[in-house]
Amino acid sequence: MQPRNMSMSGVVDLAAVKAAGEAKAKAEQARAEAARQGGGGAVAPSSLVIDVDEAGFESDVLQRSTEVPVVIDFWAEWCEPCKQLSPVLERLAQEYSGRFVLAKIDVDANQMLMQQFGIQGIPAVFAVVAGQALPLFQGAAPEAQIRATLDQLIQVAEERFGLTGIAVDQDASGAEAEAAPAEVPEGPYDALLEAAVQALDAGDFGGAVQAYKNVLSDDPGNTEAKLGLAQAELLARVKDMDPQKIRQEAAENPTDVQAQIAAADLDLVGGHVEDAFGRLVETVRRTAGEDRDAARVRLLELFEVVGPDDPRVTAARSALARVLF
Numbered sequence: 131m132q133p134r135n136m137s138m139s140g141v142v143d144l145a146a147v148k149a150a151g152e153a154k155a156k157a158e159q160a161r162a163e164a165a166r167q168g169g170g171g172a173v174a175p176s177s178l179v180i181d182v183d184e185a186g187f188e189s190d191v192l193q194r195s196t197e198v199p200v201v202i203d204f205w206a207e208w209c210e211p212c213k214q215l216s217p218v219l220e221r222l223a224q225e226y227s228g229r230f231v232l233a234k235i236d237v238d239a240n241q242m243l244m245q246q247f248g249i250q251g252i253p254a255v256f257a258v259v260a261g262q263a264l265p266l267f268q269g270a271a272p273e274a275q276i277r278a279t280l281d282q283l284i285q286v287a288e289e290r291f292g293l294t295g296i297a298v299d300q301d302a303s304g305a306e307a308e309a310a311p312a313e314v315p316e317g318p319y320d321a322l323l324e325a326a327v328q329a330l331d332a333g334d335f336g337g338a339v340q341a342y343k344n345v346l347s348d349d350p351g352n353t354e355a356k357l358g359l360a361q362a363e364l365l366a367r368v369k370d371m372d373p374q375k376i377r378q379e380a381a382e383n384p385t386d387v388q389a390q391i392a393a394a395d396l397d398l399v400g401g402h403v404e405d406a407f408g409r410l411v412e413t414v415r416r417t418a419g420e421d422r423d424a425a426r427v428r429l430l431e432l433f434e435v436v437g438p439d440d441p442r443v444t445a446a447r448s449a450l451a452r453v454l455f
Contacts, residue, residue: 172296172297172298172299173228173296173297173298173299174298174299175224175227175298175299177231178223178224178227178228178231178232178298179220179223179224179231179232179234180231180232180233180234181233181234181235181236182202182233182234182235182240183235183236183239183240184240184242184243187243190233191233191258192258192261194231195258195259195260195261195262196260196261196293197293197296198228198229198230198231198287198293198295198296199229199230199231199257199258199259199283199284199287199293199295200230200231200232200233200257200258200259201219201223201230201231201232201233201255201256201257201266201280201283202233202234202235202247202255202256202257202258203215203216203219203232203233203234203235203253203255204235204237204244204247204249204252204253204254204255204256205234205235205236205237205252205253206236206237206238206252207236207238209252209253211252211253211269211270212252212253212270214270215253215255215269215270215271216234216253218273218276219232219255219276220232222273222276222277222280226280226284226295227295227298228295228296228297228298229280229284229294229295230257230280230283230284230295231296237249237252247263250268251268251269252268253268253269253270254268255267255268257283259283259286259287259291259293260287260291260293264283266279266283267279285353286439289353289354290437290439322341322342322344322345323341323342323345323354323355323358325337325341326338326341326342326345326355326358326362327358329341329362330358330361330362330365333369335362335363335365335366335369336366338358338362339359339362339363339366342355342356342358342359342362343359346359356434357434357435357437360431360434360435361435363431364395364398364399364431364432364435365399367392367395368395368396368399371392371395371396373396376389376392376393376396377393377396379392379393380392380393380409384416385416385417387413387417387421387424387425388424390409390410390413390425391410391413391424391425391428393409394406394407394409394410394428394429394432395428395432397409398432398435398436403436403440403442404442404446406432407429407432407442407443407445407446407449408446408449410425410426410428410429410432411429411446411449411450411453413425414426414429414450414453414454415453426450426454429446429450433446433447
């Protein structure tokens with residue numbers, strides 16, 4: 131799954147960072163408002179687990195995935211591991227209270243969907259977020275592993291797509307919600323993040339860097355601030371560069387670490403993600419000591435700009451590990 135607002139196919143997508151934050155805030159506000167209205171716009175707990183067939187796949191899964199992550203459980207009546215896994219997923223769907231919806235697909239009755247997802251064995255669990263499919267795991271995994279996978283999925287859906295789930299009307303089943311929805315950071319965080327985005331829009335990269343750092347000083351785990359800081363620092367570095375001169379120096383001096391680092395920054399801003407990563411991995415491979423460490427640190431910084439869930443980051447991390455060890 132390639133998160134939309136983390137795409138680096140063109141220039142660094144700063145506007146999308148702002149859009150994702152706004153989408154997340156609006157979705158959370160709508161969720162909270164529905165809950166305050168006593169279930170207006172909310173769904174019954176029974177709607178969190180649904181049976182899906184080929185005819186209803188588009189509306190029940192694809193369309194719904196634009197509002198909430200949809201986890202798909204591919205199962206069959208004859209499958210013993212499925213009988214172990216399915217009850218766990220159903221219970222967690224209720225426990226997570228609208229953070230995801232569980233769609234159950236009987237592979238015997240829906241062969242076309244099985245083929246479309248490339249299912250080789252069951253149980254198989256996938257997720258669909260904003261219309262994009264992501265394989266999660268296969269087999270009857272331990273509950274701790276399932277929870278960790280779901281937590282990661284929910285985090286990606288919130289941070290990259292602005293999806294915070296759907297409101298659940300617990301009164302519909304006579305039960306109270308066991309966990310309150312996560313709250314959106316209020317007050318100074320919102321103001322500082324907005325100030326940072328405005329500074330970026332105005333080309334004040336130094337101001338943006340400071341605003342993001344102010345957020346992180348109080349909230350070190352703030353994902354939006356981490357992403358924004360990495361992008362602002364990158365743009366500040368390349369702002370006054372002469373691209374032609376930098377690229378020429380890098381081509382003529384392959385052993386010049388600083389020249390390769392500068393060229394990698396330009397590569398990334400220009401959308402050449404693999405080139406930037408490959409250049410720095412190769413620089414790490416051929417250097418030692420402080421030079422190697424400088425190239426490695428810059429590569430890790432560029433990983434932050436693109437995002438840890440991007441497959442290009444995963445591939446580059448593996449390549450880095452091979453040259454280091």
